[in-house]
Each structure stands twice: as structure tokens, then as C-alpha cells.
Amino acid sequence: MRFEGTAHRYGRDVDTDVIIPARYLNTSDPAELAKHCMEDLDAGFVGKVKAGDILVAEENFGCGSSREHAPISIKHAGVEVVIAKSFARIFYRNAINTGLPIMESPEAVEGINDGDTVAVDADAGTITNVTTGATYQAQPFPPFIKGIIERGGLIASVRERMADR
């Protein structure tokens, strides 16, 4: 999977309440959730994000609630990949399970400014800041998790196993 888009850069501890505020959790409709993505952190986000863009953040991205509405709203707002210094663990699982590509690379995050053009090769785990020309290597996924990603998420993976029985 290769992506190229504009980086939208945020700080540390971006929590799931600002990614998708609970006042919108009375629905699980992806299109509706996408309309309010990042609303309480950056009310202008939905207006400026374009399909194919990249979300960049510092430590502990997605901390807080277990709401899968968070990765769903990010994905359906058009974001192709989230690059962070680290991810909160439930968000990490949710992203893998739901097929939102994520990459961990403190160096890349340090080297990317808001508005830079960034290219990602998710299979090779490389992140290139097209604006500056610098390339970074993300933490590789363990083979087991890679397997879930390659099958298209947890449910596809479980379905395959159940069918094998």
C-alpha cells in the first residue's frame, strides 16, 4: 500500500474524545462520524482534509475511550494513514482490526511539519517527507499482526479461520 498526501500534524495525547466527541456517539454511521472528526481539537480539520491525506501526531495517539468510532471517523474523513510517535493500546488494536493503516516512527514525526507532502509505503514501512526529501523507517509489525492487516482486518481473519474448521 502506497499513499501520498498532505500531513496534518498534532501534538501528544490526542484523545478519542477530541477525535470524535461523545455527543456524536448516538450513531455509528461512518459518514456522519466523519463529519465531526477531530472537531474538539481542530474545528477546521474536516474542512481542510482531503482524501489521501496523512495524520501525524506525537506520543500516545488515541488515548482514552475504546470507541471504534474514532478510527472509523478518521478513515472516513479521508485519512489514509496515521503516523505517531506512539499509540494508545486500544486505538492501536482498533486501527489494525478495522483496517486503518498506522505507523510508529518518532523520527518521522520529528521530521514532518504541518502541511508537508508525505509519501508512505506501508508494506516496506518507509515514510518519505517529499517536501524535505528525508526518508524514515517505521517500526515493523510482528508477523501475527501483519497477518491480520494482510487479510483485511480481524473479522476477515476470523472468518477465514471459522471456515477452515
Add this chain to the structure above:
Amino acid sequence: MPRPMTITEKILAAHAGLDEVAPGQLIECDLDIVLANDVTAPIAISEFGRVGVERVWDPAKVALVPDHYTPNKDIKSAEQAKIMRDFARTQEITHYWEIGCMGVEHALLPEQGVVVPGDCIIGADSHTCTYGALGAFATGVGSTDAAAGMATGKAWFKVPASLKFNITGELSPWVGGKDIILHIIGMIGVDGALYQAMEFTGPVIARLGMDDRFTICNMAIEAGGKSGIIAFDSTTCAYVDGRAEREWAVYHSDPDAVYARVYEIDASTIEPTVAFPHLPSNTRPVREARHITVDQVVIGSCTNGRIEDMRVAASILAGRKVAPDVRLIVIPATQAIWRQAMGEGLFDIFVEAGAAVSTPTCGPCLGGHMGILAAGERALATTNRNFVGRMGDPTSEVYLASPAVAAATAVAGHIALPEDLDQEAAR
């Protein structure tokens, strides 16, 4: 002989059918309970539909609790709750509680004996870690993990390294479970336990009752923890005896178990603590927060809505009045707690003081309903998160503290300690 293990490693090994596990190892565990609520279940049910099985793996091991937006606040939330209710009926889920029996999930499941010591539990709610107080491994997951769990009875985990928090010494007056966990989060930060299990131990923990222990394990997630755990002892035994609906299993950490880090905490250094906006780690002693005035106080939630919390709040509110500019909302976490509080006369005290007493609901804790803040308003709450917009408008603020501090704050109109009230009355 297997390698020395922590309580968390032992529970995970037993549920993976292995003699031993080590941190970092990827394992698949048999689950004892899979939980979801009215916010997370609808997505889980939709994902469950894609697995290709007709029935959940065991209808007695799935727990569905309509607690977040219930009694339903609007048509959309009613539709979400209905999806879960219909699924519970179709699948003949035995652990489903309708309004009138329902409680806030993490108070309800232990109270009803649905989760027991030694269990391996996943819940599509981040505060599932609460059940660690029983000596169980319990962790929050998303809806898709819950869907896979409902279909297969299994979940994959990376075995977490453990952090040990050994608490010794004597607790000061008005310092309880909430102050202990806020102190720890303030010390290690909101990702200080990222991907790790937090094990709470020592003589102070041994003397705490179950309600304080639930509060401590409940907020492990606010330090980024995968789980929080307190080993089974006579207090746990007295709590589960007579309510556990299954046999339980007792695990203890080996004396030579390996920890990523051991924190030694002298309880006498812990003061009544308040977390300022907008992170639970932004803690300060209450004595440095007296200048903060509030519009609303909430006493309730999966963190502090249990009977001991109600009793502490009532002991401070008895014979006093809520400040004229403050709205006090008291929310007993379950129907049983509600009834017990009523039977003990606590509601007379709350109502006499000028508080509103609500039916059980997560409600304002997540900004759902039943006490939403307007722009610029400020609340002190016994809940667990104070993120931007958590209880309402993005410009509103939430301060986190214990039920004792919450009750005193409601009377004083500003953040206060119980002992401040007599001094202010004397002035």
C-alpha cells in the same frame, strides 16, 4: 518448574493453555466474559454479522449493558440501544439488563457476580480494567475485538510487562482509592503504563475495601495501562462469596516475578488530589485548588458511584446545603446501590442538601446526557476523564476528585476539603 510469573502472566498462561508466558509473547486466550454497551455493541453486532456464524459462542458468557445513553436521550440513541436489545433477545443472551435492573457496567458486573477472580475478560469499553480489583485479567478493547470474542470465545493478546505499585504507610484523612490512583497517574503520566499491567499491592491496598479497589483499577487505563490488578485476599473473598455465579480461581504473583519497574509509594505523601483540565495526569493537591469555583458537581460513574462513595458524600452533605450557584447531581451506579442508598436514608440527605438524584447511567461522565456543560462552565466530578469537551462544550472544564472532595466542593461552591466547610461556617 515454569519461570516465576506475575499474577497477570499466570492468568494469561492459564487461559492460553500454556505452562508459562513471558512479556511480549503473542498468545490467544479463552475468554470468560465478553462485554459491550449501547455505544460499542451496535458496531460489534454489525461486525459479528460478517464473521459467518449464526450464534454467539456462549450466550451465558456475553454481557450487554445499556448504560451510556440510557434511559435513552434521543431517537438516535434509542435506535442504538434497540439494536443491542434485539440482538440480546435473538441470541438469548442471559446477561442483559433492561432499564430498572440496569447499572453502569463496571459496577454492575462485579456486583452481580458475572465476573469473578481469575477470569480473563474483554470489554468494548476502556474501563473494563475495573475487574482487575477482583484478581482477574480484564482489558478494554474495541467493537471489532468484542465481535470476534462473541463469535469465537477467544482473543489475542501481547503479554504485557507488569509495573508494581507497592503502597506502604498510613493514609491521611479523606484520602482514598481515588486519591491513590490520581496520585499515581500524576506521577507516571497518561502513558506511563502504556501496554503494561499495573499491579497494586502492599499493606495499604490490603486494608482498602472493594469499592476503593475498584476505583483504583478502573483508572489504570488513564495511565495507558492494559490492565490493573489487585490479588485476591480475604476482602475479595468476602465480596465474591454469595454473589459469584461461577467458580473462581486464585492467583498470586511469585515472590521472584519480574517487573518492568517497581514503584514504592509512601501513603502518607498522598494528599486529597484533584486532576485539572485537560488530562487525568494534571494533578495537584486539593489545598492548591481552593480558588477554583464550579458550576456543577457530579458524584457517580463506574469510578465512584458505589455505595461507599454514596456514604462518604452523604456524611459530608448531612445537615448542609449545596451552594446556591452549584448544581449537584448524584448518580448511584446500579439499581442495587440505588436501593441500598435509599434504604440507608442517604437520599433524604442528598435531597435535603439540594442535590438531584438520578437513575443509574453513565450520562454526564462522557458528555452523553443528564448534566451537560455549557460553554465556559466548570464541573468537579468523581468520574475518570477530563479531556477537552468531555462533559459538554469544548470550552467547558472538568476537574476530577474523590466523592469526599466532590461533596465538600458542592457545599463550598469552590474546590474544597471536607474540613474547610466547618472553618467557612465559623467565619
